[in-house]
Amino acid sequence: MRRTKIRNQDLKKIGYYEVPLLKLAGKIANKLIGQKQSSKEALLPLLQDLLDHPDNYTEPPFDALAQKVKEHQPANDLKRQDEAQYELKPEPLPYPVFGKEKIEAGAIKQMDTAMQLPISLAGALMPDAHQGYGLPIGGVLATQHDRVIPYAVGVDIACRMCLSVFELEADYLSKKRNHLKNLLLKNTCFGTGKGFEKPMHDDLFDKPVWRETKVIRDLKRKAIQQIGSSGTGNHFVEWGTIDILEDNSELGLPKGQYLALLSHSGSRGFGANIAGHYTNIAMEKTKLPKHARHLAWLDLNTQEGQEYWIGMNLAGEYASANHHQIHKRMAQSLETQPLKMIENHHNFAWRDQLADGTEVIVHRKGATPAHENEWGIIPGSMTAPGYLVQGKGKAEAVFSASHGAGRQLSRNQAKKTLDEDDVQRVLKQNGVTLIGGDLDEAPMAYKNIDEVMQMQQALVTVAGKFTPAIVRMADKEKWMGRGKGRRNEKTGDISFNET
Template identity: 55%
Template structure:
């Protein structure tokens, strides 16, 4: 008897080897091939009845496979979405609301909220907050896992010359797909030595690229900005006044994007029967090997994203010859295990800032508009969240079609902005007004300080400004 005989009966994967091993034992006991095949058919038909026999290990594997298949056959979507709270509904496009409605129909969904900067994304809308039970959604976190903000406030006056700021950013930051510092310029970081890199074949494969790109930023809306930070009243151990500051927006580079793509495909395979309209909301149960693997990779990508910020801020602080008075950071593309009512749920914030009571966070505007240091109020209906920025009012292609380069340049000049790189798709006019967005969420956060950009570096866009 060989594997072909076993496979023809309908056994799959690990069960084939276990069936062969059991068949060998039965053959040694004097049974013929026909009798053994008959017994194997019985085990395949009713594995729960063979727990105390020579087929016990095979039966256990079959039951495990059945459970896995059962989970893959997703429960149907709810007929209507669970109720959720919305902030700034007048600022949110209908497509983003429709995506949130779909997310709230998932059988694993338990609570949600939509922030005033919300706009259409893949699966969960950007600005969507979704709490699930026992499951994580790769596209509920997003492609740029761990995308985050960091602010450093320096003991220096806010009058750094634009030419000097420009040279500092050109020398100490790197932007764009696939970019890295020269090998001799790269710096080590403890995140690159995390044992988790060796736990998965995918992470082993991505480690070299992550090490090569450490301390750099991607394209799109990632930036590094020198500007002035204004504190209206004493707080955080600082006197009221204006300070030189650095604000950065960066993520987990190609490492996080490849993790997101891989596990999204895994989730979609597990939920082939999920309504096609919810395809990008396919989830992984956290008590499965795949779910645990994603959680580990996501957590590592989040740490790696913050490591990139730490190196950017470290390089520039050393170049300035100062130690920051204040350093604040937060991720806004991640999932957290969070107590919601009497249950621990998985809270996905895809383009949303954690805003637990007393927690500091950063909400930027655009390259020519202020950003804000905020303190969370811990609003329960918002799942202790706030917006992650101003939010787009024009998609990238729409911005490139409708905005005139000369008009954008004049807008920047009028506001005293020096821009390095950046495309029309990232023009201030492509974004909602940050003041409007903040006004819609005064019950979610309080404003602590204001950052005004002066010299901005981004990757080059398809239509450079």
């Protein structure tokens, strides 16, 4: 982790203009960096969030800064607004909203703003949508073919699903439940800043692309340390059974029930640092009105744009390698190989075409690619089923579907309103063993996945149903602060978890 100090210039780039704010923000941030509790790359997104949501930061070390932001907000916002160089369209372009009755107003408002960007050409909102930063989670945005928006991809670049289907009888799970639980404990690693003591080698690190940019070179060591591991939040690895509903020659699996392993994680600290670095550059280069500033874009014809594109795609390969290592460890422990492995990103940007042939960059932030016959995985919650799906190629939806059930309670709401005993009761009712996890990932924090699937019948065909049985997530961590950027008291790490 680099210990580069945060300068006034860095703070001005993300919207701190008033001198009292500059001084205090710099003092707090550089103290954390000096104490090796965080890095410049991790703190800048957190400080951006604090500027927009000061009420979320009520505890040390950020409470004093939050109070000062509120005191100086009018004057600071005027200076931020003066910086805007691009105007938004008067009205958003029309776009479809799937399952609108289940989507919060904040997510729709964010999508409206995205569709007012001068570079936006098409978009859609998936039925699991909820409010995020810039583009809402569940938002799909097609922009001009040479414009990419880092925050429309997301902080966890290439957050990804991976499913392995094994040629073992489904009752193997009930017979070997403790064995499978122990395999999860042995072969997975979760948590902020965590990684295996002896990471497996991966051929990915032999590729010359790791020398392409200084940012990538500086992050290679972190990437090697965290290969094959998973983060916090909604990341998981779980055993369950999958029911293949019909014989499918493309899938190559006969109808029936199989033992399966399902994982959800992304590009770890490597991707998060790529996202933070180039989001800051985009916001410096592309000045937008305050409420749209997280939608700042990079021009792919510039050095910065090309660097982000290279970094984003490498983060995609890295996220895939993380999953492959998890599944390889499990297969080796089972002394077998999967019959089939299926995977897909849901935080990424792709070169694509609209139905009329227009070349675009399609950003899917918490959305699954669903071109015709394209395979994807849409999970539920730790007790709800997930679905193996095939896309129908719906042009109106920009060839996309949901990436999961979607939250109905924010992380803070879940922790304030849900009860540990109720969670344990729901787990028991559904026959699920949970290792780790916290109240913000409780089943009740999520929408009903079957209702979500009903709302997108026009987008995907369901080919299989996965039922979770043994779930591993990050252990409960004690955090300081109530914002989405939080400091772990035990490790000192600061994380910024959007979803």
